[in-house]
């Protein structure tokens with residue numbers, strides 16, 4: 001391992017606002033709102049405030065899957081939250097998610113709006129509300145929730161650990177990249193072994209466990225996050241690749257990936273989603289270019 005300059009932590013940590021990392025302008029060591037800003041509210045009972053990152057895509061895939069399965073009550077308005085310019089610290093957003101991270105959902109179908117934050121909690125809320133994508137058999141339900149919570153606990157090592165140090169950190173630190181590459185490959189092997197024995201994570205049926213894991217690990221094995229496919233030798237994980245491709249081919253997964261997407265191919269970016277027809281008429285390639 002190559003030598004890095006020695007760093008001796010001071011007695012008391014202080015905030016260096018200019019540390020130069022990719023998210024230095026928005027990261028802070030304190031919570032709470034930085035400015036007053038109400039959230040928009042559309043006509044549907046489900047209001048989603050999100051962005052097409054892996055955590056955001058979990059929820060839009062779930063909503064599109066519910067609609068595809070005939071649950072018309074899952075119609076939703078999806079509003080983009082621009083996390084690189086600090087929308088997550090607006091007062092309206094913080095009232096819905098005190099943790100200031102996308103995705104956040106407000107369910108206005110009952111007498112009082114219900115706020116739900118944390119993508120895993122949103123998936124469970126929707127699955128229970130519509131009785132879909134969460135098995136009722138106790139053993140299968142436990143397996144599904146186990147993989148869902150596995151994802152919630154594991155992905156921060158992939159994103160905040162590997163992705164941060166491999167792709168975003170202002171300096172390449174061999175120790176950190178080694179540590180998190182090892183953990184990421186271990187996680188991929190966990191998934192590969194599970195998917196060698198069953199078509200989906202919780203068994204035969206496609207569930208919220210697959211919906212949660214796919215935007216992270218399915219994208220990783222296809223080299224779509226952190227451009228790390230070759231580095232991590234993702235071709236080794238053949239069962240994960242088979243599963244990832246099967247989900248990617250689902251029309252609802254294709255639509256879910258487009259919602260609140262602000263970068264990439266214009267035809268795959270639907271900045272706001274208020275109606276099923278928006279996929280045909282309101283992607284960025286179909287909208288007039290602003291003057």
Ligand SMILES: N[C@@H](CCC(=O)N[C@@H](CS)C(=O)NCC(=O)O)C(=O)O
Nearest residue numbers: 053055083100101102103118119120
């Ligand atoms: N555990 C949370 C993680 C959410 C999360 O990390 N969201 C990121 C985007 S993927 C975010 O909003 N980051 C903005 C920030 O950290 O300020 C969940 O699954 O909902």
